Amino acid sequence: MIRNPYMPQEAEILKIFQETDINYTFRLKTDLKVKSGQFLEVSIPRIGEAPISVSDFGDGYLDLTIRKVGRVTQALHNLQPGDKFFIRGPYGNGFPIDKLKDRRLIVAAGGTGLAPVKSLINQYYNDSLEIKSLQLLAGFKSPGDILFSSELEKWSKKFPVEITVDRGSENWKGRVGLVTKLVADLDISEVENTMVIVVGPPLMMKFTTQEFVKKKISIGNIYLSFERKMSCGIGKCGHCKIDDTYVCLEGPVFEYSKAIQLLD
Amino acid sequence: MSVDTKKLVKNAYRVTKERYLTALRVRVPGGHLDTKQMTLISRIADRYGRGEVHITTRQGFEIPGIPMSRMEEVNREITPLLDALQKTTGIDLKVTFEGYPAAGTRNVSACIGNRVCPFANYDTTRLAQDIEGIIYPNDFHVKIAVSGCPNDCIKAHMQDVGILGQVEPLYDSKRCIGCKACVDNCRKRVTGALKFHNFTVQRDHEKCTGCGECILKCPTAAWTRGEKYYSVVIMGRTGKKNPRLAAPFLRWVARDVVLKICENLYSYIDKHIDRSLPKEHVGNIVDRTGYPVFRDEVLQNVDLGERAMVAKHINFGGYEYHSNASF
């Protein structure tokens, strides 16, 4: 019998953290070895399956930060710690850790785009990522949509973290505006030695990347993480194909020099 | 000049506003004709008329301007038309050189049907010819039209008997890709008889008109054609008294049922017609006897089949000149 790559494994929920009104982080008990930027196919039998990026991982667990937007994610939000759901993976390439080595890294994240880069940032925070410096630019729709607030707080004590929201609120004292504006205002000291990761909604990624290019960052030093419809995660279903590239196989993280060729 | 106008009318001519001139109505069952007959019609119009023809609303031709004195010549000349009528409809006219033997029962009209139209659920031309074969020649004033599908392009709803083609759509869920093209189309263009549930299409037979559009929309042949059926609408009419659309009488009946009820209709008329009047339209007879009598007599000895639905009551409606109108 051939191994069935579609067969999911059961995983128990250890903890659930509420991030925002509609975003929850599910901590799963698992020994799966994952890399930052990879994703899992998450499923609940009789409801469906959906690709979800891994937001963090550690010894014997991994985190999935899930937004309540579809059939599957809706159902996931009805679960409690101790309940189980199904996973298979990890899939995709993840972020190119080796290429980041000893470089200055700027991460620009939009909304839930912060989830796939969270583990990478935490590695730096825990001194297990060998990079020279890290700067985080994060944009959210509104103050109520800010993800990982306690982490952001914690991180900002160690490295520059800039947060902006599209729409402020009465109590919001921080910046209002798009991530692109944060990039425009950046003063990048070692342009050639700077690597950039951009993750977020398609338009945010498009304009933020263009902004970095204006800042003379080489297109070979910018990485983007794509989000596409996927039904398999293993290069069969065809939904995520762009040109001759399968996002689930060669991505979801692409060097901008490659991403620029991937026209939808 | 002495002319028996009763005989003239029975002969499919008419009394016109121009004294001593008449017009001949040529029957074209199903509105389908081969070009040889077209040529003959054209020749008659040139030789005996004014070199013009009128296309009637029932899909026949009317050749105006024929001198009444030449009717016998014309009758001889149209022999090939009557021969062709015998051939296409299977009628035995006995004599074909003395003109049309009756004109009361009108030409059976039909939309172009499935010989051309993708929507049509059957060969309307053939059915029109077969109905003509059963009901012609006859003096009773009856109008019948057949339509390939419930779109009713031929306006069967304006006839005494209107026949609309139906098909039972068969669904094979194993072939369905869930594109919902059928469901969306049915909701937008038809009666919303289809519903998408659990990645499978469900059909509400009560709502389904049998139009077959789901089959046309389906890219994978998950929907295919089942049996052919017909729905029958009755007693639609125009006129000065009480114009109205035909009302549903039968649904999901087979072709032989359609032919049989056309035949029975004439026995019903024969039994109930008011012979004190010069002529009586079948719709008025039904108004007099009531629908149940009509239904029971027309369906006599008819095997309706398992799927058939018969209207329990009919409220014909329509309007009258002085009521149901606001000015």
Next chain:
Amino acid sequence: MGYKIYREKFADLFHELRASYEIYAPVTKKDKGMYSDTDLITYDKVESFTEIVFDKKTFFSPKEIVFPIRQTLFYFTEDSVLEPTKLEKDIVIFARACDINSFRSLDAIFLQNGPYEDPYYKKLRQRVKFILLPCDGFENCYCACLGTNITDNYSAYVDVRDDAVYCKVKDAYWKGLWSKYGEESEVEPRYVSKNENTFEIPQKINNSIFEHQMWSEYTNRCTGCGRCTVVCPTCTCFTVHDIRYDDNSKYGERRRVWASCQIDGFTEMAGGHGYRHKQGERTRFRVLHKISDFKKRFGFQMCVGCGRCEDACQEYISLKNCIHKISEIMAEEEKV
């Protein structure tokens, strides 16, 4: 080895073959055409040799034999996930060269692409033997332009002419069966050597084609029904979804269903964001996949030139016409 077998003898051979195999071949499904009083020519399981239609192209391709339109991946009970286990006979498919060649593309996706073989596909695919049919070409075909007019991938070849069936048997396992019913004869497969439609597929397609206005024509013409992809012998996209049975909500299944890049929702993610909203963009995606993207990845053309997409298109959109336009645009760019 070649054989000449009289028809009635071949019927016996076929009968014997049927004892060991499920046999699929082009058949006529009476009155099952989309329009009333028309037939559907398609692949189906056949019981007797006389059911096979030798002189018409099938509307649908044979891909559904190994890649069913709907396929159950798992059955769910209250507390278990089960794989379907039904064992079937080996499969024989009567097919023309283009259709046999289309399995190369299916194999590339299901067996080569990515780190895993698709077990559901493989289970069916490994049971397939082909019986090659001769071909004289049909409307809209252009196999000879792609080299898919010829194949070596068959176990036997059959050509029905007059009162006899002329066969060539390559599969050693089958030679005994064939020799039992026929006399030896020199038989070589008959292929299309030149189609009515001849053209070259452009070797290099520049990214400039993406922005070209040629696609806007398809935005106006294409209705997005997906027929071109469902009839295509090489289209393999699918979507996975779960079902909860109506009569027992604790039970259900996970299945895959054919998907089409031409139909709404192909790229749409939870939350509503999607790509390629215009039909012209979808046409471009499909056409370039067939004649360029796939080749870049696997080294051979995906399209086998069967012309089914054109046969099936209700808007009379022609893939070969589109390829021709791309060629002209590329040639023009080359000049500049």
